[in-house]
Amino acid sequence: MSWLSNINNALSAKKEQYQFIVVVQADAVYTSRNSDNEQVPQSFAITNGNWEGALSQALTLAHKKESICVVLGATQYQTFQIEKPNIPQNEWSTALPFLLKDLITDPVTDVVADARVMPDGQKVLAYVIHKRIVQSILKQCEKYSLGLAKILPEDEVWGQAYTAQENYFLLRHSEQSSYHLSAYVAGCPVFSRTLRGISMPVTASDSESGVIDNLALDIQRSADYLSSNLSGALFRNLVINCDKDNASQLNEQLQAIVSLTVVSIDEPPLPCVNVIINTVLATTPSSINLYPEHLRPHKEVISLNKVVAVWLITAAVFGVLSYLEHTKSVQSQQQLVSLKQQSNLLGKEKSSLQQSLNNHTPTQAKLDAAKRIEQDIAAKRSSLDAVNQFDDSQKVGYSAIMNALAQQARNDISLQHIQITSDKLNLVGVASTPQSVPSWVNQFKKELVLVGRSFQSLNLDRSQRGVVRFELKAKSGDKQ
Incomplete structure (x- = not known):
């Protein structure tokens, strides 16, 4: 297998699901939709064994692109018990035809097979159908643009129909078919036998005498055979679902003969096809699929x-x-x-x-x-x-001060010493009386250049001869 095929298989793998169920029985082809709770399935009678024609009519009820599950009746396939193949289980579908070549009459290239492991883990139960059946179903589905998802043998469905006990015998009979006796262990068929030569229905008023006894004898022999050859499995119940038979009458008559507890699958009893459809809708699909991967038209998710x-x-x-x-x-x-x-x-x-x-x-x-x-x-x-330290009187010189002092000359005042600096005016002289000095100083107000002079000190004293001497120290008014 190329790497491209591996990628395609991985991308195309998805959970199995279907919307339309088809059951192929001996008398007719029955249909039911997954989304509808139909009490009575639609049926299309099989005429002269032409089940393909009935199937074609049944598929007209399906919607385009719907996924289909087909359940085949017991007459459509064969079952074999063989040793468990020592190969991976995903390769069984391709290897089983070669492993069964000594048990089947058809060429290995003309059959399709699948298998499940038996409860003992040492053997497998193989289902075999003719490849022509698969091709016919596939052709009809392609005709109506439907997707074939699964092909199931009805024995696998009956193994899930009764859940009260894991191990039980099942006696079933549907329209235009023989009585069929099967034994199930944990949902796996371990025994299957068609009871021929028994007129139907056995509870009819015109049935042959002793037919119930013959039926009960076959059931008891089968129970004894399995009890002695199948270790670890204990069968207590005989479950019956026989169309056209009176269920309560059949239960009573068989219960009086066989050692098993006789019960019905449903109360009131339903036709076999209804039980099959209800079981397919209500339970997890079986791992058996007679439409193997290698027969499916591969849609290349990734092509060259x-x-x-x-x-x-x-x-x-x-x-x-x-x-x-x-x-x-x-x-x-x-x-x-x-x-x-x-x-x-x-x-x-x-x-x-x-x-x-x-x-x-x-x-x-x-x-x-x-x-x-x-x-x-x-x-x-x-x-x-x-230079800026000199005032206006200094800018015009000292002559103005000398003139001002000359203007204020008095007979009672005599100046002996005059000292003029930038900010000082010191006068030393004699006066006739002490009062003459203040009076003379008061006259300075008349002279502009002398206005503003303030005197810091005035010293008066007398000499030995009685002459009044004074010393007057003054400064410029703006330099105080």
Whole structure:
């Protein structure tokens, strides 16, 4: 199996489900829909054994694209018990025809088989049908655009129909078929026998005498045979579901003869086909499927053309991405070149500015010269401050003060010493009397250049000769 097939199988595997059920019996083909709770299945009678024609009519009730489950009657298949194959179970469907070649009359290429493990784990129960049956069913499904999901033997369905006991005998009979006796262990058929030569129904008023006894004898012999040959399995119940028979009468007559407890599957009893359909709808599908994977029309989820197309698309995507990446790279390269050019220009500008900075950086000689200039400016500022200390009287000279003092000359005052500075006016002299000095000072108000002078001290004393001497110290009014 190629890697492409493995991928397809993995992608196509999904949970088994179906919407339409078809049951092929000896008298008719019955149908029922999974979504409908139909009490009476639709039936299409089989004429002259042409079950394919009845199947074709039955499938007209299905909706397009619906999934189909087909249940085959016991006359459509064979069962065999063989040793468990020492191969993986997923390969049984292809290997079983070769393992059964000594037991079947048809060529191994003309049969389809599937199997399940028996309760003892040493043997398997194999179901075999002719491949023509599968092909006919598949052809009819394809005709109506339906999907064939599963082909089940009815023995597998009956194994799930009665759940009160794991081990039991089942006596069933449907329209136009013989009585069939089966034994089940945990849902697996371990014994199956068609009871021939028994007229139907056995409870009819016109039935042959002793027919019930013959039926009960066959059942008891089968029970005794299984009890002695099948260890570990204890059968207590005989379950019956026989169409056209009176269920209560049949139960009573068989209970009086056989050692098993006789019960019915349903109360009131239902036709066999109803039990089959209800069981298929209500229980988990059996692992048996006579429509194996190798016969299904494989839809290639991944084909060579799709792989090539994906490769081409991937190549195109990579090509576009490569082109975009190249374009982006070219743009980035151009941007890098532009940035390098700007960097070179900025580097040159930096060098020029650095040179200008160096040219404007003062030398030590310039710094010394600037320091000398600053010292010269400080000296001149100091001189200017000294000049600013002189008041208006000093700007016009001392002659005005001398003239003002001359104007205030008195006979009782005689000045002997005059001292004039920028902020001082000291007068020393003699007076005829002590009162003359204050009177004379009071006259200074008449002279503009003397106005504003305040006197700090006035000293008066007398000499030995009795002469009054005074010393007057004054300062400028704005220099107080």
